[in-house]
Amino acid sequence: MKKKASPLKQQPMMSPPMARPRFNPETLRRWAVQMGALLALLLLVGYLSLASPHFLTPGNIANVARQTAVTTILAAGQTFVILSGGIDLSVAATAGLSASVAAVLMTSQVWILGVPIGPVPFGVGMIIAMLVGLLVGLLNGLIITKGRIPDFIATLGTLTTMRGIALLVTGGLPVPSHLTATELRGYLPPELIWMGAGDVFGIPVAGLIALGVIVVGWCILRYTAFGRAIYAVGGNREAARVSGINIDRTKIMVYMLSGLLAALAGMVLTGRLNSANALMGEGEELRSIAATVIGGANLFGGQGSLLGTLIGALVIGVLGNGLNLLNVSAFWQRVIQGLVIIGVVIFDQWRRRRFGA
Amino acid sequence: MAEERRLLLRMEQIDKRFPGVHALDHVDFDLYEGEIHVLLGENGAGKSTLMKILSGAISRDSGRIWIGGREGLVEVSDLTPERTRALGIGMVYQELSLVPYLSVAENIFLGGLPRTRWGAVDWAQTYHRAWQRLQDLGVSIDPRAQVRELSVAEQQLTEIARVLESHPRILVLDEPTSALSDTERTRLFELIRRLRDRGVGIIYISHRLAEIPLIGDRVTVLRDGKRIATLPVTEVDEDRLIQMVVGRKLTEQYPWRNNVRGEALLRVENLSLPGVLRNVSFTLHEGEIVGVFGLMGAGQNELARALCGLEPRYTGRIFIANQLIHLRHPWDAIRQGVGLLPRDRRDGLVPLLPIPPNITLGQLCLGSPFRILNLRQEIQIANTYVERLHIHPPILNRPVFYLSGGNQQKVVLARWLCSNVRLLVLDDPTRGIDVGAKAEVFTLMEELSQRGVGILFVSSEMEELLAMANRILVLRQGQISAEYQRGEATEEDLLRSASYEKSNGGSR
Known part of the structure; x- marks a missing residue:
């Protein structure tokens, strides 16, 4: 790295590298890639602020932030996975399982191997949820890398398994419920509720958490060796291998990160609903994928950004909120949401072809 | 030597810019019937871009293209890959475009497998004809083998067989010998000459200067998107070609010096x-x-x-x-x-x-x-x-x-x-x-x-x-x-x- 750059050839040849212009068309191109989702978001916000007097009110904006937070956190994990060339269908199930386990332990006393455990305080509950998330991620990673099973199939399997375990843990009941509540403590800790439903200076805590996740994740992707390895593994596995990158370890770490974020999302959701249940967040795995793809990520890996994912999650969130405000029936909402996802991605592909090659 | 021959292709003032690069700067190119025209140039000189424009894979910014048919030269404005094929242009690219999990025969006839009277695929015919085609190329590849089991050289020959199946009148070969052994290369050259004698026009892209006198009739040199020269092969030697390709004299292509051998x-x-x-x-x-x-x-x-x-x-x-x-x-x-x-x-x-x-x-x-x-x-x-x-x-x-x-x-x-x-x-x-x-x-x-x-x-x-x-x-x-x-x-x-x-x- 620190060696003298001896001139390659004596005679002057070819054109000397020109001074690079300040303005670089590449920067513009890079921006254009994220523009599809941003444009959709701006159009949506513009339309809704005209169509509904309730849309641009502080209360509703806080509401959107709270609703979007869970999708954003899950989608952040999903983005890491998709960038590395994988896909994680188990994020919502992991969220449900971690939150269920934590909620049961925080609200009741459980006998494990003859030892009475719980009810545990909020901090311990958080740590337990995170550990469960990491564990599921580790399992996903090991199945995929060591078991050599395609990501899609492996996480489809863990999705079902984790929902099953969550049902076993909660007995199929919401937590806390009047059936599982003991005289010790039958309610969720207030810190958890604050996390999901509270606010600081009028800003929803859940939204701040989601924003924090995006910022930290963005830094990881841009500034750490791990983040770079993710892009390399997703962008060209063989090149990553030849360059000495530990592909298995990178993938396992990515799935663990996704599991960790899923657990965080599960806790935020539990706080917001003031209740956990085994099947919570169903369908969120597909929303997280949709948010990532709307945000401009390539499903085959190696291309995408968390900023795009945040915008993608907002598109989905604002759309849902707006359709509610406009009194569109829940059935039509689904139809419209599906069409919007397809529309944004089609637009994105078209624009990418024009700006890309 | 190409006096009474008909023009098969004329490309005039072809221009193409990519962001930051002038890939082709008003390039002329033509090809006669029964001719092997070598296209030579460094990487990034514009060879592939020119051929991609001909194949319709990318569009040109300006310039005109005529393609010879039964009625003489006809100007074509917008080329698409389908159009190109219909006009009788066959392309063999460096990057192979075979389907790895299909057999050699299926790949050769992809999209047009021989049929029986009932419309079902006539497998006996398929394999037999594929075997014949490969025999023509002088190679013994099992037509039933899956493409992914073949060596790169065999895949390349399969690809050539596939392109020849559409009986092109203009054949573009982009570095066809890069993966071939000497014997295979000799056979390929024989085949190319036979095609030429049948009147096919061949555009041959190669980096191997030594091949050019063996196979080419004319050579066009591109450098930095510009056409430097088009000459009969008999009139140039290797040194001159190198000079035209790189735009300078390579006094020392191999700069080997005796060095001290260490531990x-x-x-x-x-x-x-x-x-x-x-x-x-x-x-x-x-x-x-x-x-x-x-x-x-x-x-x-x-x-x-x-x-x-x-x-x-x-x-x-x-x-x-x-x-x-x-x-x-x-x-x-x-x-x-x-x-x-x-x-x-x-x-x-x-x-x-x-x-x-x-x-x-x-x-x-x-x-x-x-x-x-x-x-x-x-x-x-x-x-x-x-x-x-x-x-x-x-x-x-x-x-x-x-x-x-x-x-x-x-x-x-x-x-x-x-x-x-x-x-x-x-x-x-x-x-x-x-x-x-x-x-x-x-x-x-x-x-x-x-x-x-x-x-x-x-x-x-x-x-x-x-x-x-x-x-x-x-x-x-x-x-x-x-x-x-x-x-x-x-x-x-x-x-x-x-x-x-x-x-x-x-x-x-």
Whole structure:
């Protein structure tokens, strides 16, 4: 790295590298890639602020932030996975399982191997949820890398398994419920509720958490060796291998990160609903994928950004909120949401072809 | 010699710009019936762009194209791949476009399998006709074999057979011999001549200057998107061509100098890989360039891969600087200062990442995954090497996907130059790159060996090995069959040592 750059050839040849212009068309191109989702978001916000007097009110904006937070956190994990060339269908199930386990332990006393455990305080509950998330991620990673099973199939399997375990843990009941509540403590800790439903200076805590996740994740992707390895593994596995990158370890770490974020999302959701249940967040795995793809990520890996994912999650969130405000029936909402996802991605592909090659 | 022949193709003032590059600057090109027209130029000179415009894969900014038909020349305005095929233009690209899980016969007739009267696929006919087509090419490939089981050379021949199936009147061959053995190449040349005699116009893209007098009638040289000259092959010699291609005289294409041989750097003892390598032993010293030659499949690529930790199931012992090393993963090799230039450029780069991260990719595995990257330093390193290796265009935040082949190769080389590599394994480093870039690669090799880096130089080009290596090891069926000191061997010697026993022309 620190060696003298001896001139390659004596005679002057070819054109000397020109001074690079300040303005670089590449920067513009890079921006254009994220523009599809941003444009959709701006159009949506513009339309809704005209169509509904309730849309641009502080209360509703806080509401959107709270609703979007869970999708954003899950989608952040999903983005890491998709960038590395994988896909994680188990994020919502992991969220449900971690939150269920934590909620049961925080609200009741459980006998494990003859030892009475719980009810545990909020901090311990958080740590337990995170550990469960990491564990599921580790399992996903090991199945995929060591078991050599395609990501899609492996996480489809863990999705079902984790929902099953969550049902076993909660007995199929919401937590806390009047059936599982003991005289010790039958309610969720207030810190958890604050996390999901509270606010600081009028800003929803859940939204701040989601924003924090995006910022930290963005830094990881841009500034750490791990983040770079993710892009390399997703962008060209063989090149990553030849360059000495530990592909298995990178993938396992990515799935663990996704599991960790899923657990965080599960806790935020539990706080917001003031209740956990085994099947919570169903369908969120597909929303997280949709948010990532709307945000401009390539499903085959190696291309995408968390900023795009945040915008993608907002598109989905604002759309849902707006359709509610406009009194569109829940059935039509689904139809419209599906069409919007397809529309944004089609637009994105078209624009990418024009700006890309 | 092309007096009374009809024009098959005329391209006039073709112009194309990509962001930041003037890929084609008002280029003229034409092709007569029964002619082999060689298109020559460095990587990034615009050859592929010109052919892609002809194939309809990309559109031109300006310029006109006429294509000859039964009614004479007809101007065509917008070309699409379908239109091109209908006009009788067949393209054989460097990147193969076969379906790996289908049989050879299915690939040859893809989209138009022979049918029985009832509309079902006539398999007997399919295989029979495929066999005949391959026979015409002079190769014995089983038409029932799955394409993915074939060697690269066999796949290339299958691809050619497929394109010929549509009986093109204009045939474009983009570096068709890069993967072929000498025998296969000779057969291919015979076939090309036969096609020419039947009146097919052939555009032949190649980097091998030595091939041009063997096969070409006329040659057009492109440089930096401009047409430099179009000449009958009989009127040019190799030196003149090189000069036109690179725009300067290459006084020293092979800059080999005698260098001081240092300590033993790499010692390989009884290296074996089931079915590929048998008891390979040799020593490589600091500052030494050891060439490895072998016919296709003789084990030279696996030898290179094993030394870089890509063949973890080897047996035998590998010592680096007198230390026994177990190379189970590429990072084991990289931590020992071993760098690999993979055989396939596409295996070396992350196409969507720009130049700087691609250059520093080999350093990611050194240290904790949680450490912070020094992006500023990375850009500096990239700037240094972009300048030193003349990587063009020097745009640091554009994905390397947009670079030409030779420039991509330079990026992979820069990766090992910027780390303190002790042993560099080059697996066919000049495959598919042009003379100018080749000379640059050799200069770098020379420079590195002067600095004491040991180089294992696997190549299919005997001329390069004879010119650049201190010693040459010849592999035959996974064993070292001969070792020559510099100056001891000729191309004939190498070939004889590589193919002494029951060789069958390089096919598997």
